[in-house]
Amino acid sequence: xxxxxxxxxxxxxxxxxxxxxxxxxxxxxxxxxxxxxxxxxxxxxxxxxxxxxxxxxxxxxxxxxxxxxxxxxxxxxxxxxxxxxxxxxxxxxxxxxxxxxxxxxxxxxxxxxxxxxxxxxxxxxxxxxxxxxxxxxxxxxxxxxxxxxxxxxxxxxxxxxxxxxxxxxxxxxxxxxxxxxxxxxxxxxxxxxxxxxxxxxxxxxxxxxxxxxxxxxxxxxxxxxxxxxxxxxxxxxxxxxxxxxxxxxxxxxxxxxxxxxxxxxxxxxxxxxxxxxxxxxxxxxxxxxxxxxxxxxxxxxxxxxxxxxxxxxxxxxxxxxxxxxxxxxxxxxxxxxxxxxxxxxxxxxxxxxxxxxxx
Amino acid sequence: xxxxxxxxxxxxxxxxxxxxxxxxxxxxxxxxxxxxxxxxxxxxxxxxxxxxxxxxxxxxxxxxxxxxxxxxxxxxxxxxxxxxxxxxxxxxxxxxxxxxxxxxxxxxxxxxxxxxxxxxxxxxxxxxxxxxxxxxxxxxxxxxxxxxxxxxxxxxxxxxxxxxxxxxxxxxxxxxxxxxxxxxxxxxxxxxxxxxxxxxxxxxxxxxxxxxxxxxxxxxxxxxxxxxxxxxxxxxxxxxxxxxxxxxxxxxxxxxxxxxxxxxxxxxxxxxxxxxxxxxxxxxxxxxxxxxxxxxxxxxxxxxxxxxxxxxxxxxxxxxxxxxxxxxxxxxxxxxxxxxxxxxxxxxxxxxxxxxxxx
Numbered sequence: 001x002x003x004x005x006x007x008x009x010x011x012x013x014x015x016x017x018x019x020x021x022x023x024x025x026x027x028x029x030x031x032x033x034x035x036x037x038x039x040x041x042x043x044x045x046x047x048x049x050x051x052x053x054x055x056x057x058x059x060x061x062x063x064x065x066x067x068x069x070x071x072x073x074x075x076x077x078x079x080x081x082x083x084x085x086x087x088x089x090x091x092x093x094x095x096x097x098x099x100x101x102x103x104x105x106x107x108x109x110x111x112x113x114x115x116x117x118x119x120x121x122x123x124x125x126x127x128x129x130x131x132x133x134x135x136x137x138x139x140x141x142x143x144x145x146x147x148x149x150x151x152x153x154x155x156x157x158x159x160x161x162x163x164x165x166x167x168x169x170x171x172x173x174x175x176x177x178x179x180x181x182x183x184x185x186x187x188x189x190x191x192x193x194x195x196x197x198x199x200x201x202x203x204x205x206x207x208x209x210x211x212x213x214x215x216x217x218x219x220x221x222x223x224x225x226x227x228x229x230x231x232x233x234x235x236x237x238x239x240x241x242x243x244x245x246x247x248x249x250x251x252x253x254x255x256x257x258x259x260x261x262x263x264x265x266x267x268x269x270x271x272x273x274x275x276x277x278x279x280x281x282x283x284x285x286x287x288x289x290x291x292x293x294x295x296x297x298x299x300x301x302x303x304x305x306x307x308x309x310x311x312x313x314x315x316x317x318x319x320x321x322x323x324x325x326x327x328x329x330x331x332x333x334x335x336x337x338x339x340x341x342x343x344x345x346x347x348x349x350x351x352x353x354x355x356x357x358x359x
Numbered sequence: 360x361x362x363x364x365x366x367x368x369x370x371x372x373x374x375x376x377x378x379x380x381x382x383x384x385x386x387x388x389x390x391x392x393x394x395x396x397x398x399x400x401x402x403x404x405x406x407x408x409x410x411x412x413x414x415x416x417x418x419x420x421x422x423x424x425x426x427x428x429x430x431x432x433x434x435x436x437x438x439x440x441x442x443x444x445x446x447x448x449x450x451x452x453x454x455x456x457x458x459x460x461x462x463x464x465x466x467x468x469x470x471x472x473x474x475x476x477x478x479x480x481x482x483x484x485x486x487x488x489x490x491x492x493x494x495x496x497x498x499x500x501x502x503x504x505x506x507x508x509x510x511x512x513x514x515x516x517x518x519x520x521x522x523x524x525x526x527x528x529x530x531x532x533x534x535x536x537x538x539x540x541x542x543x544x545x546x547x548x549x550x551x552x553x554x555x556x557x558x559x560x561x562x563x564x565x566x567x568x569x570x571x572x573x574x575x576x577x578x579x580x581x582x583x584x585x586x587x588x589x590x591x592x593x594x595x596x597x598x599x600x601x602x603x604x605x606x607x608x609x610x611x612x613x614x615x616x617x618x619x620x621x622x623x624x625x626x627x628x629x630x631x632x633x634x635x636x637x638x639x640x641x642x643x644x645x646x647x648x649x650x651x652x653x654x655x656x657x658x659x660x661x662x663x664x665x666x667x668x669x670x671x672x673x674x675x676x677x678x679x680x681x682x683x684x685x686x687x688x689x690x691x692x693x694x695x696x697x698x699x700x701x702x703x704x705x706x707x708x709x710x711x712x713x714x715x716x717x718x
Contacts, residue, residue: 086523156525157523158524158525159522159523160520160521160524160533161520161522162519162520163519163520164517164518165518166516174519174540174541177537177539178533178536181532181533
């Protein structure tokens with residue numbers, strides 16, 4: 001078990017932003033929340049998967065909603081805590097540790113604040129190894145964990161329990177329609193898992209991964225090195241494109257941010273056109289109309305100077321960006337996983353997933 | 360305690376249809392359900408308010424959804440039973456009796472089937488003394504009962520618990536958005552009440568009232584008497600209009616049936632025009648543009664020949680109908696009640712409620 005420092009939290013903010021592939025919400029407020037808790041004397045204790053007891057009760061936590069809304073409608077702070085307490089009451093047992101539902105974006109760092117508030121260890125891993133827009137898209141759900149009873153709680157204290165639903169998709173459907181009523185932001189937790197299950201099916205080590213990514217960017221910035229090169233080296237990534245944003249369509253649909261981004265190439269990519277399709281996260285990357293990288297691989301849009309991620313809601317016309325591809329974790333590349341998080345699951349019947357490094 | 364017969368159930372179907380003021384869903388399927396249970400040997404035991412123990416646990420039950428949908432998407436039958444079981448688990452105690460959330464329409468008779476299945480007494484009363492479209496519109500909520508924890512369950516077995524919500528309006532909001540996802544039909548139960556509270560704030564004797572109304576119509580039909588006169592006599596009602604439906608607008612909006620009905624007068628009402636505004640139930644009745652009767656008083660559209668109620672979803676162009684006004688129960692005429700169920704609560708800022716018998 002390792003106690004995280006403020007510097008770690010700052011690094012995780014940067015790393016979670018990168019792993020968010022544009023979505024998962026901006027991690028900035030989550031960082032402030034975690035640091036505020038630490039300054040009050042609370043501790044964020046990171047626990048590796050190996051340290052987890054097989055029969056420990058681990059609960060996956062995060063916020064549900066639209067990233068664009070989360071920038072203006074800031075969390076009250078205890079939404080997730082209330083949801084965890086409701087589930088503890090429901091199952092009649094206290095949970096032993098918490099794990100991020102996704103390491104990407106706001107949900108990659110908010111659990112650190114919640115772990116501090118609740119004085120519980122934060123497990124070093126998550127259910128996506130990135131961010132995804134829908135709730136059934138976790139390795140936990142994909143590999144057979146039933147998310148019910150799940151709970152959500154909003155800033156007012158409204159708390160809803162999804163006691164028994166016939167599928168993970170029903171949870172997405174009902175929780176999504178509730179969160180729209182709740183103003184497109186709420187804390188969400190799923191049924192606790194055994195430590196044994198988490199050890200097998202969590203994407204491992206992703207809190208550390210986010211921190212190391214952040215530290216690499218911070219160090220590169222300090223030493224005037226190219227941060228994007230550092231990121232690629234550390235993550236087996238590849239620069240897919242460099243260009244300027246020349247068109248941007250972004251709208252709120254049914255609680256999601258959906259859109260499309262058009263890029264005009266610069267430097268090595270002059271005279272080429274690229275595009276990114278978005279549903280909270282970056283889904284499909286094309287050059288001159290041809291798919292070069294798709295979910296579940298990570299499509300990451302970075303500020304070309306700083307190497308910091310640009311999340312969906314802060315994309316702007318005229319920004320100069322690099323588009324990176326990073327391979328997703330093998331747990332997301334199985335045929336079972338691709339049914340849930342491959343291009344077809346996102347409404348692209350004509351796109352067959354290919355590991356992007358083979359394109 | 361009194362055991363209901365098949366004839367009673369048939370009479371309640373007719374009476375609940377009349378008291379539904381156009382909404383609450385068509386009681387036909389609920390009648391079939393109750394009779395099927397009785398033929399299997401189950402009993403519907405009617406308990407008067409006076410027989411209720413002060414510390415008995417009474418749960419109010421009904422279906423939530425759009426009446427128009429309930430005609431085609433028939434209940435699976437155990438939706439409400441599952442919701443009751445979920446609440447019993449939630450509060451850690453078995454309930455002692457059930458009460459209809461509303462006596463009007465389908466919810467006036469379905470509880471008889473549920474009482475039979477669960478072998479629980481059915482309390483002779485309800486929370487509306489008619490039907491209303493929204494959940495906060497019960498005398499229980501109006502007079503201070505908190506509906507949470509409430510539960511809903513659909514035909515698939517999806518069960519959601521509204522554990523803690525900051526107001527009754529939030530229950531309406533969240534349950535409504537869930538039921539839209541559930542195909543606009545689900546069983547819904549609210550937190551149990553004490554017998555003491557129910558004795559004070561339930562609209563009393565309404566199951567018996569519905570039965571007696573139905574028996575009066577059945578007898579009038581048999582004896583070739585005017586059933587509408589019988590209804591008026593029994594309920595202090597008044598024929599507000601007789602006419603032909605000359606225009607009908609009806610659509611599904613956000614899980615509700617909304618619409619407007621235009622009538623051209625016949626007999627004593629020749630050369631007069633009338634209209635009825637609808638949100639599941641008949642809300643506002645006008646003659647030549649002037650409001651003659653409004654919620655919470657009962658505006659009832661009857662087949663002019665048979666005296667049977669015509670619910671919103673079976674209104675048709677060309678039907679000859681009588682429009683009846685019946686005074687609502689005094690519990691609905693207090694200023695506290697009118698804030699929740701008066702014309703303003705339904706979006707008519709310019710209509711001031713007046714007991715219709717004073718118009």
